[in-house]
Amino acid sequence: MQPKLKSKVRCPDSEVGDVRRVIMDPLSHEVSHIVVGRAGGGSVEHQVPAGQIQGVTDDVVTLRCSAAEFAALPIFKREDYVTTHEVEIAHLEERIHVTPGEVLVPFPELERSVKRRTFFANFTHVIGFLIGLPLAFPVLRYLMKPMYAPFDNQWLKIGNSGKIKQEDVGIQFKYKRKIKEAYLPEQEIDKNVWVLKATPKVLETIYQGKDMEFRDVTGKALWTNKKDVPYIAFSGKCPHLGCGFKWRTHKTLGQVFLCPCHLSIYDAGGKVLDGPAPRGLDPLPIKVTPAGEITIIDMEFKAGTKAQVRIV
Numbered sequence: 001m002q003p004k005l006k007s008k009v010r011c012p013d014s015e016v017g018d019v020r021r022v023i024m025d026p027l028s029h030e031v032s033h034i035v036v037g038r039a040g041g042g043s044v045e046h047q048v049p050a051g052q053i054q055g056v057t058d059d060v061v062t063l064r065c066s067a068a069e070f071a072a073l074p075i076f077k078r079e080d081y082v083t084t085h086e087v088e089i090a091h092l093e094e095r096i097h098v099t100p101g102e103v104l105v106p107f108p109e110l111e112r113s114v115k116r117r118t119f120f121a122n123f124t125h126v127i128g129f130l131i132g133l134p135l136a137f138p139v140l141r142y143l144m145k146p147m148y149a150p151f152d153n154q155w156l157k158i159g160n161s162g163k164i165k166q167e168d169v170g171i172q173f174k175y176k177r178k179i180k181e182a183y184l185p186e187q188e189i190d191k192n193v194w195v196l197k198a199t200p201k202v203l204e205t206i207y208q209g210k211d212m213e214f215r216d217v218t219g220k221a222l223w224t225n226k227k228d229v230p231y232i233a234f235s236g237k238c239p240h241l242g243c244g245f246k247w248r249t250h251k252t253l254g255q256v257f258l259c260p261c262h263l264s265i266y267d268a269g270g271k272v273l274d275g276p277a278p279r280g281l282d283p284l285p286i287k288v289t290p291a292g293e294i295t296i297i298d299m300e301f302k303a304g305t306k307a308q309v310r311i312v
């Protein structure tokens with residue numbers, strides 16, 4: 001008698017599961033294995049050789065091995081087999097009496113060779129890629145270098161402090177900056193920052209008693225804005241979504257930085273007073289010479305984040 005699907009499977013010491021599939025030898029047309037789903041083991045299925053089958057009744061298959069030995073049998077790998085629906089085996093029905101779709105045979109040798117051919121084709125592509133890589137590498141490096149270039153930390157002259165006539169009033173300074181993006185030629189873009197000569201009260205809100213350190217990506221200290229130097233420069237991009245903002249008079253809040261895009265409002269120290277901005281204005285490294293010449297390091301930070309993350 002042949003094992004039937006869903007029959008209980010028992011070892012001499014306990015019941016171990018049920019028959020889920022049957023594997024046949026395509027040449028001899030004999031059952032070569034049964035696939036047993038482990039009781040309580042979810043989708044775990046073991047492949048049990050026919051030689052382990054001691055007896056078969058209408059609804060029970062008895063194995064020779066113990067439950068522990070059963071658990072050590074190989075796990076069934078579905079991808080190594082096809083159903084008899086997928087390959088035609090002559091006279092199958094005369095030899096085996098389970099649902100044909102549940103009868104499996106090993107993956108045909110012909111198909112395996114196709115897999116092998118695919119493997120060799122892919123292997124050839126890999127070899128081709130490896131041969132071509134030394135030739136392509138300088139080109140790729142040239143194209144991608146600007147994307148991975150370290151941040152540009154050069155000091156840029158933006159104007160003279162003589163332009164600032166009043167304390168705690170934002171004054172816009174415009175300047176040009178050269179940038180190089182990926183493989184595009186270098187170009188010059190217009191940029192701006194807002195500079196303030198702050199009173200001690202506003203300085204205190206910005207620095208909160210501590211100097212402000214700026215570091216490179218490597219962690220190397222670049223510059224420290226001293227807490228008692230009155231000049232402060234804010235990046236010209238709103239930390240909400242990067243729009244340009246202005247110094248304006250608000251009817252209840254007085255003089256503020258106001259971003260027209262979504263109406264974020266900041267006080268003279270850059271603190272958010274209203275609107276969707278997730279953080280205050282971004283201070284930049286600033287130096288002012290005794291002659292009043294102002295230089296800054298032009299940094300840009302990710303918009304829309306609470307944390308300040310430098311991107312340029």
Ligand code: FES
Pocket residue numbers: 238239240241242243259260261262263264275276277
């Ligand atoms: S970009 Fe400034 S408020 Fe949205």
